[in-house]
Amino acid sequence: MTIETASPPAPALEMRGITKRYPGVVANDHIDLEVRPGEIHALLGENGAGKTTLMNILYGLARPDEGEILLDGRPVTITGPSDAIARGISMVHQHFMLVPVLSVAENILLGEETMANPVFLDRREARRRILELGRRFHFEIEPDARVSTLSVGWQQRVEILKALYRQARILVLDEPTAVLTPQETEEIFAVLRRLAAEGHSIVFISHKLYEVLEIADRITVIRRGRVVGSRIPSETNEDDLAELMVGREVQLTVDRGASHPAEVALRIEGLRVADDRGSEVVRGIDLDVRAGEILGIAGVAGNGQDELVEALIGLRRPAAGRITLAGHDVTGHSPRQLNEAGVAFVPADRHRFGLVLPFDVSDNLVLTSYYRSPFARGILRNDAAIETAAKETVAAFDIRTPSVHAQMSTLSGGNQQKVVVGREFGRDLRLLVLDQPTRGLDVGSIEFIHRRTIAKRDAGTAVLLVSAELDEILELSDRIAVMYRGEIVAVVDGPTADKNAIGLLMATGGRAAAGVEQVPA
Amino acid sequence: MSGAPARAGDGRPGFVRRSWSVVALPLISIVLALVVGAVIILASELLIPGQAFDPLLPFRAYAALAQGAIGFPPDLNAIVSTLVATAPLLLAGLSVGLGFKAGLFNIGAQGQFLMGALGAVATGIAVSSQPSFIAIPLALAGGMLAGAAWGFIPGILKALSGAHEVVTTIMLNYVAISLLAGIVSGPLNVPGAPSPITPDVGNAALPIIFGRDAHLGLFIAFAAVGVVAWLLYRTTFGFEVRTVGANSDAARYAGMHPRLLIVVIMSLAGLLSGLAGAGDTLGLQHHLTSSYGTTVGFDSIAVALLGRSNPVGILFASLLFGGMRAGAPLMQISAGIPAQLVDVLQATVLLFLVAAPVLRRVLHLRGTPAAIDPTPTFTGTYGGNDVAGL
Amino acid sequence: MDGLINGLYGIPVAGLLFQLLGYLVAVLPIVAPIMLRVACPLTLAALCGVVCERSGVVNIGIEGTMLVAAFVGWVVGVALLPVLPATPSPFFGVTPVLLIAFVAALGSAMLVSLLHAWLSISVRADQIISGTIVNIAAFGVTGYLNELISKSSPTSAGAFSAFVPPAALVNLPLVGWLFNMFLNQGPITMSVLVIVVVLQILLFRSRWGLRTRAVGEHPQAAETVGIDVIRVRYRNVVLAGLLAGLGGAALSMELTNSFQEGMTAGRGFIGLAAMIIGRWTPLGAFGAALLFASSVAVSQSITFAPPAGELGRLLGAIPGQFWDALPYVVTIIVVAGLIGRSIPPAADGRPYEREATS
Incomplete structure (x- = not known):
């Protein structure tokens, strides 16, 4: 039993000297982390720095080789997710842990069922409690809606409701903004601040510097499994954090040089493409990509980008429209024909x-x-x-x-x-289609692929880059097209593009008023 | 086992090590299966009332099995009987193994075999008075075509609608039994025969090359090993087949046509099983009865799994199970052990093979690759939800 | 009315179709009990599939599981026959021998299912290969033991008998045949409808059902809320073995009174097809099983009580093998025609491994 000091308040969660070794790699090397009640604590680090391992240990999905975990000053051993949940720890995973075909209520109940009797669920009581929680935190949601019909932003709120339903005091969010638009991100941040104000402790895992600076009360930076520094947002900036995170002075943007666009290599006219279920998800796209330029397509995942890419490389037959490559009509050509015509593809x-x-x-x-x-x-x-x-x-x-x-x-x-x-x-290529080419890679490989891409552009290849990571789009693109619900809603110049403006276009298509989202019913 | 004799090489270990790593698990599985078989024999002795318990019965049974398969000392008739039993297993095993390579689970070797037999005999009867050099190729072709047709049906159904081949091929096995019985007792029946039987295939019968009944079909079967191996590993078509089996999405992107390949592979698989049936009837019985049956359905799956879908592996596996099938009657006569023990042994071999991860842990085997290689995952498309991706 | 019917029957060629329709309507009440009897093992096999696959485990070893249960039910019965009294009680003809044999059949089926569960859940073998091994092993072991035992033992230890519903109920106009269909049955067949309804409700309204569906759709999600995916799958597969065991027991202890080698004759596989057609729901599977059963029942009816006149002559000319093959052909056609619209649980057939490394 540790003696509690009067001030500052005892940390809600403390991890001391956590070490975890996997064959050939030390994922966590004596990591210390302290989270106070009502605090939003950011855990900042690159992909592979050991953030997720640390949180898996906290959640009981992995056992530490050394070190201890203290909750409210008392050492505990967490044996598994159900144990973690029982101790008030909940986790919102990067890839949502929701069952798409089940309803919101069923997803929330799962594992923590409210029972009418030993066999059957009490669906009415569950519904009442979900609606009540939603009212309290200002995001009411229809408990009987199927999760698969909800937008990504609302699915995330279901995840948070799941945690609240389990009366979590410590909420861990693993890269919660990876799939959100800037506007959705703002909305989630508002929810998180409300939770913190009610006394919940929040661990916010991210590798995005500006987000961390915006939301966190304190920031712990880890690199290669070690804590390399702690900061308070008011006393640091992006450059400082980036240096801590990556370990050397980094250029935040790769020098891509000027582009020298030549003749049109790829022309897309009135392209319409249906998805597997037959509904039209690419709805009349017109787009030119010139030889020697990189055109980035920004958009929230699921706005028709996958189908557009598949149509361009021949895996999906367009319903209407024309695709011309260097003046030749290649609409509906097979992957092999397109490959032979000089089209290359790097998939996500x-x-x-x-x-x-x-x-x-x-x-x-x-x-x-x-x-x-x-x-x-x-x-x-x-x-x-x-x-x-x-x-x-x-x-x-x-x-x-x-x-x-x-x-x-x-x-x-x-x-x-x-x-x-x-x-x-x-x-030799005419057209290079890149679909999130660096997803899940280490910094060295990302840099390598970006440099090669720019080299290919400078050699006169037309490059079409599709990514849900706005940062990657901004870093590489000479021009940026924003895709929203199967249409291109804007094309802007890359080097001078304003991130927030693009974010707004991604979220609303530029038509609806900003920041407002309908409650799904 | 203790002490590391040599550091693991950089991907180029010596020939002996490499060979051992390939055959270790199958060999261990066979030995363990024989042990389990012995236990079953001992246990089942207790079931038969009024018989003295003979602790050596498993040895007598296995000795009889070996005697029937090879002979002691080795005997031409016994060996020929093993070869005769091996040939259909080999061809049907190649059929199933070819499917495995393309990621397809052909449980329909049985039906394709029966249709091959029916096609061969029907054609053979039609050309029975032609000279042999015309009649034999025609009858064999008839059998191969009928088998291919029976493989084509599940292939085209899978390509067009996504119906899983496991369900359709099994159903077609039962349809084949009825179809064969219906045709043998109907259009092909010899009028006035006491029980349904077809006429003899005459000149379409395969010539005996040596021994009591080592017919031409055996040589065709062994030649098929080389043809299939060549097809799989030396041709671009084989590369396409293996790519579709390992990753059909990547195959589609690479410009291959998974749907078309599924139809072609299932037809080829049917052709091989059909050839097995054709060889069996044209080489041995020379006619069909309505109760004509076969055990190649399950045997061929066991052979293909034990042989790791590799043509040479399938050759050895089919010799093993063929020997067991050939030796089983002697075992039944001289040791009183039902021939179905062979089925039990087969299932047990497979059980140990599939439980390889556990075996490897228990026996401290290192560096031995997975039992089924490359691991086919048929179950992924079960129910047809992935078909849109083909 | 009769005039209209006779008029329709009189139309050349098309009239034959109307005659066939009339014949089917006329024989339905008579063949309905047979239909349910044929559907019984198919339904139980399909339910076994539903319970397994809803939790993400494909089980094509149902055929073998049923075969083992059928064999064990029979063999335990004949082994106990000399030791225990075997006078049928008025209650479904139950005897102590039958009761013990029945329990043994269910137990054996659960053991076989446990083997499949171990291979596909713990060893993470390909589940279709694992199921195939179960089938080969079941075929071999039952065949081997049957060969050893059948020569020296009695052929039958009796069977459950059918309940005879009161004539007043059966003779009710319009609905009487339904009472006959569901009540003029042995205990296993009679309970099928109850099992179907109970499972349907449990699957969609109970904690077990919710967890089962979650584990079959998204096991990682279930794991993160503290559900033991491995345990849920084991429990479901073993429980499903009970259902397959019931189906096997029905074959050798109710629908017939002895065991024959390979007597399941593909029923496990037809059950799987019924499960697919019924979209992985108990009620749907039952409906599909009844559909298959109807083709069997109609063919029997045509063989034993052919319709009169030209139609009967035509139907009589069709060889018996056609009727033998019909249920299998129907299965192929329905599976091929329906499969695109029948979507299995998302994690069906995918082994689950806890991901602790990252």
Whole structure:
């Protein structure tokens, strides 16, 4: 039992000397963290710095090798999520932990069911309590709505309701703004401030400096599993935090140089595309991309970007409209025809579209060209040519692999993506389609891919960059098109673009009044 | 086991190590299955009333099994009987293994086999008086086509509507049984025969090459191993098949046509199983009865899994199970152990193979790859929700 | 009315169709009890599938599970026959022998399900391969033991008998045949409807149902709110074994009174198809099972009581094998026609692994 001091108040949560080792890596190295009641405490760090591991330990999903956790000054051992919940800790995960086909009420009840009797749920009482909580925190929601029909912002509120329903005192939010527009982010921040004012403690995990400066009462920065500093927002700034987080003076934006756009390489006219369920999600897009420029498409995920990309690379047949590549109509052409016409593609989900993990590196490098000379002779494979070409690409793109015959799944994420980039960039291109090409990668790989992209642009390739990460769009694009509900609502100049203006366009399409969202029913 | 003899190489270990890492799990699984089989034999002795308990019965049973399969000393007739039992298993195993490579679970080898037999015999009867060099190829082609048709149906259904091949191929197995019985006792029936039977295939019968009944079909079966291996690993088509099996989304992006490949692979798989049926009837019985049946349905799955979908692996696996099938009658006669013990042994081998992660932990095996390689995941598309992605 | 009917029947060619329709309407009350009897094991297999797959475990080993239960029910019965009294009681013909055999059948099915649960949940094997192993093993073991035992033992230990509903009830106009359908049955068949309704309510209204559906749709989400995904799946698969066991017991202890090698004859698989067609709901699965059963019932009716006249002659000319194959063909057609619109639980067939590393 520790002796409680009078002032400052005993921390609601204290983590002392937390150490967690995984084979070959120390994920957490003697991390100390202290969160006071009513405080919003930001945990700042790059992807892979060890933030998520630390929170998994707090939530009982992982056991620490060393160190202890104290709640209200008392040491505790957290054995699993249900134990954490029972102790008043709740977590809002980066990827929402909601079951799409269940209703809001069912999602909130799950695991903490309000029962009418030992067998059946008390749906009426649950409904009453959910509505009451919503009123108290100013976000009323219909308990019987299916979660899959809600917008991302509202799904996040369901997550927060889930925590409140469990009477959480400590709320951990893991990268809560990753999928939100700036306006939705503001709304969530308002909710968080209200929660803190009522005495809840909030751990806010992020790698976005400006957000952390805006919302946090205190900031703890971790790098490579270690705490490298603590700050109070009023006594720091973005440059200071960035240096702490990355460990060296960083240029916040890569010097991309001036672009020299030439003739139109890709022209999209009146393009309409339907999704798998047959509803039209790309609704009449007109767009030009010139050779030698990077056009960024900004937009909240799910506004038709996936279908647009799939139409451009031939995986989805447009319902109407025309796609011309260097003057030739390529509407409805197959992936192979487009590939041969000089279209390359780096997918967001490399494990799904980019790579065949059970194959070796060399087979992955010829995935789109295996049938052509010199990799094939008639119907036969030419293994010697495949191996030679693979060795060249591995050297040219600095792919770290023991051999070109190493199985793809044994490579790190960054090197896997380099294989995709090596295959797609390593030839003459007309159009390069990048769909969140750096998602989940380390800083070094991100920088590598960005530099290569700019090099490709300067060599005269038209580049179309799609990303839900506004920062990446702003960093690379010469022009930015904003996509909203299947339409391009604005095209602005990249280098001079105003982030908030784009955010507003992403959120509202520029039509509705700012900051107002309908309550889904 | 203790002490590390050599550091793990950099992806290029020695030949012996590599070979061992491939065959270790199958071999251990076989040995463990034999042990389990012995326990079952001992336990079942207690079930038969009025018989003295014989602790050596498992050994006598296995000895009889080996005697029937190889002979002691090795005997040409026994070996030929093993080869005769192996040939259909080999072809049907290649059929299932080819499906595995493309990510398809063909449980329909049984129905395709029966249709192959029916197609071969029907064609064979029609050309029975032609010279052999015409009749035999035609009858074999008839069998292969009928088998391919029976594989084409689930293939096209999956490609068009997403109906999972596990459900459709099993249903087609039962339809094939009825269809064969209906045709043998209907249009093909010899009038006045006491029970439904077709006429003889005459000149379409496969010639005996050596031994009592080592017919031409055996050589075709063994040649098929090379053809399938060549197709899978040396051709661009094989690369497409393996890509679709490992990641159909990536295959689609790479310009391959998963739906088309599914239809082609299921048809090819049907062709191989159909050839198995054709060889069996044209080489051995030369006619069909309405009760003509086969155990290749389950056997072929066991063979393909034990052989890790690899043609050479399938060759060895089919020799093992073929030997068991050939030896089982002698085991039943001389040791009183029902031939169904072979089914039990097969299931147990598979059980240990699939439980490989546990085996590996218990036996401290290192570096041995997964039992089923590359791990096919058929279950992902079960119910057809992923079909839109094909 | 009769004049109209005769007029319709008289139309060339199309009249035959009307005759067939008239025949079907006429025989429905008579074949209805047979329909339910045929549907009983199919429904139970489908329910086994629903309970497994709603929690995310694909089970194609239902066929083998039922086969084992059918065998154990029979073999325990014949083994106990010399030891225990076997005089049928008036209550469904229940005897102590049958009761013990019944419990043993259910227990064996749960054990087989436990094997599938272990392979697919703990070992994380491909679930279709795991189910196939269950099927091969069940076929082999039951065949092996049956061969050993059947020569030296009695062929039957009796079976549950059907309840005879009061004539007054059965003879009620319009609805009497429904009473006959649901009450003129053995205990397992009679309880099917109850099980279907209870499961339907539990699945959508109870804590068990909510957790089951969550685990089958999004196991990570369930885990983060403290639900033990592995335990829920184990419990569901083993419980589902009970349902398959009931189906197997119905085969060898109620619908017939002995065991034959491979007597499930694909019922486990047809049950799975019924589950898909019924969109993973108990009521839907029951409806689909009745549909398959109707094709069996009609073919039996045509064989034993063909319609009169030209229609009967035509139907009689169809070989028996056509009717044998019909339920399977119907399954293929319905599965192929419906599958795009029947969406399985999102995590169906995907092994779950706690993600503690990141």
